Amino acid sequence: MSLRLFDTAARSLVDFEPLRPGKIGLYTCGPTVYNRVHIGNLRTFVWEDVMCRAFRSLGFDVTQVMNLTDIDDKTIRGAIAEGLPLRDFTDRHIATFFEDLKTLNVIPAAVYPRATDHVPEMVEIVKKLTERGHTYESDGSIWFRIASFPSYGKLSRVDLSSMKRGARVADDEYEKEDVRDFAVWKGAKEGEPESALWETELGKGRPGWHLECSAMSMKYLGETLDIHTGAVDNVFPHHENEVAQSEGATGKTFVRFWLHAEHLIVDGEKMAKSKGNFYTLPDVLARGFSPRAVRYLLLSVPYRQKLNFTFDALRGAVSALERLESLETRLGERAGAAGADGASEAFRGRVEEARRSVRAAWEDDLNSAASLGALFAFVKEANTALEGGQLDPADAAAARALLREVDGVLGVLAPAEDASLEAEVEAKIAARQDARKRRDFAASDAIRDELAARGILLEDTPQGVRWRRKS
Ligand SMILES: [Zn+2]
Structure with a gap:
């Protein structure tokens, strides 16, 4: 079998081949660093980590780039509210973000570019867009003219009939389904702190949020990316606008495969501070759960399905982990025992079969639930063999090696x-x-x-x- 991924643009499962054989360039939209990320955000980031690990287990060499949005409407509002220079304000939230990733055993991306370190690259894209007739100036800002890009909407299939000619929106995020020309460069406005403004050839101002990702992804991964990911709420307008800007500037395909993770809900409802069901990672850990159990729950549901976060489900994750760990411990004891009398071919065959099933699950659009299903089918067999006293030490060692190998992708077991x-x-x-x-x-x-x-x-x-x- 070969790797198949569900491409948002195609709305179907597509055979995946990277641009360069064996190498994957992956851009994952990072956090806006104005508060502590919540567990819904972390679902996406854990999924992206599992994705990278799964690609590596399938033999690919992966370069992951994750941006940090450290300049936008929200970070500026936060910096003003706390009376801090923008960078001091965002530094703090970047630190807690990295702390959460580390706690959840996420392997760091190759690079975490900050938007504020890439303003010159953003200015270059705006200049190219202007040369190609995609922009106009108004109210001191530079706007992307959607009407100049006929394939606008091809990713999100947003309804273009709602488009009002020349209607503009200055906010980074706006009402879904409301198609408007958007700002690629925002002229300085009264009340904006100096720490959030740049003197450039385009005048004094700051970049639009969507432009940031176009600039940083192409800088580190080239003008055509293999894969770009994010959460489903990024599809429109964020990713649609990234496509328009990037392809408008280069004339080349921007992204070959788009993958989007569904939302996390809590007790069947949308997470919201007003409902009291809004959790950060420290909130969950304070209730006595281990980070590994949280990671297990977050990755246990396939990424294209909504994940319903409940404390019952988290307790379920705790006992699933206990089963894995208890098996590993006993396999370790058995593997170290004396009296080896040769491996059993039947059991080794089952180890190989489990290995193949897990691999097939990852190749099937990164199906984490199917991968866990295959793993637990094997756990049951190994337990039966152990309890029946039929497991040869060499078989136990092979079974334990398989657990560790699968965990190379899952990342939920305690280090050896x-x-x-x-x-x-x-x-x-x-x-x-x-x-x-x-x-x-x-x-x-x-x-x-x-x-x-x-x-x-x-x-x-x-x-x-x-x-x-x-x-
Ligand atoms: Zn982005």
């Missing part, structure tokens, strides 16, 4: 050195519980102190004893 530490700590906790049952508090305190000396803190909760590393 942590796994053995975890088993050891769990054993100590059990011994401490026994001591407390015997009312041997000297012994239970000694175990607690021993762990504390190693930087491991125990916490007694109604759900049992939890442990964490001293930070």
Whole structure:
């Protein structure tokens, strides 16, 4: 089988081949750095990480570029509200964004360009667009004339009949379905801080949000990208406008494959601060869930389906992870046991079959649910074989290697050195519980102190004893 992806522009599954054999250039729209990202944003970013890892597992060399939108209406409003220069304001939110990515075990992109570091590249695109007759000036700003680009709407299939001739919109984001000429360069306005304005050949002002992504994607990945991704709400107007600007400036196809992730909803409803169902990653972790469980839940639903985030589903993720980890621990013990008497061909065949099924799932439009399904079918077989005492140590080692290999894409298991530490700590906790049952508090305190000396803190909760590393 070969890799098939659902291309938003084609509205269908399409065989994927990169422009250059074996190499994928991937642009993923990054966050607007004006607040802490919420778990809905993180669903998209985790999916993009899984995508990169899956492509690599299929043998591709991937270059991921993710921009940071550090100049737009929202960041300027935030900087003004806090009385900070724009860069100081956005630096803070960039730091927490990277913190969240790291917590969720996201492999960093090759480069995270900041819009404010690429204003000259944006000016160049506006100049090219002007040479080619796609812009006009009005109210001190430069506008993209949609009527000059006949294929406008080909990505989003937005209804062009709602287009009002010469109607313009200055906001970076505007009402869906409302097609308007949009600003590529915004002339300086009264009340805008100096830290958010640039003196350029186009006059004093700042770039439009859509232009930022056109400039940064083409700078790092060339004028034609293999894949461009984002969340579904980016399709229109953001990505449609990126196409118009990029193709208007270069005359070349901008993006060969468009992939978009569906929204995350909470308890079946749209997430909103007003509904009290709005969560950041620290909000969720504060309820005692591990980052790995959050990552598991976020990637467990195929990206083109809405993900319904509930705490029940998160508890489900916790137990799914426990099954994986418990199997891994026992496979590790079995693999290390003596008395090997040769691998069983039947079991090795099942390992290979599981490997093929997982691969086929990734090739089928990055189907994470099917990949987990294949993995858990194998977990069941391996458990049965272990419990029946039929698993040869070499087979156990092969099964464990498969788990680790699949996790190279999923990224949900504790790192191998942590796994053995975890088993050891769990054993100590059990011994401490026994001591407390015997009312041997000297012994239970000694175990607690021993762990504390190693930087491991125990916490007694109604759900049992939890442990964490001293930070
Ligand atoms: Zn973008």
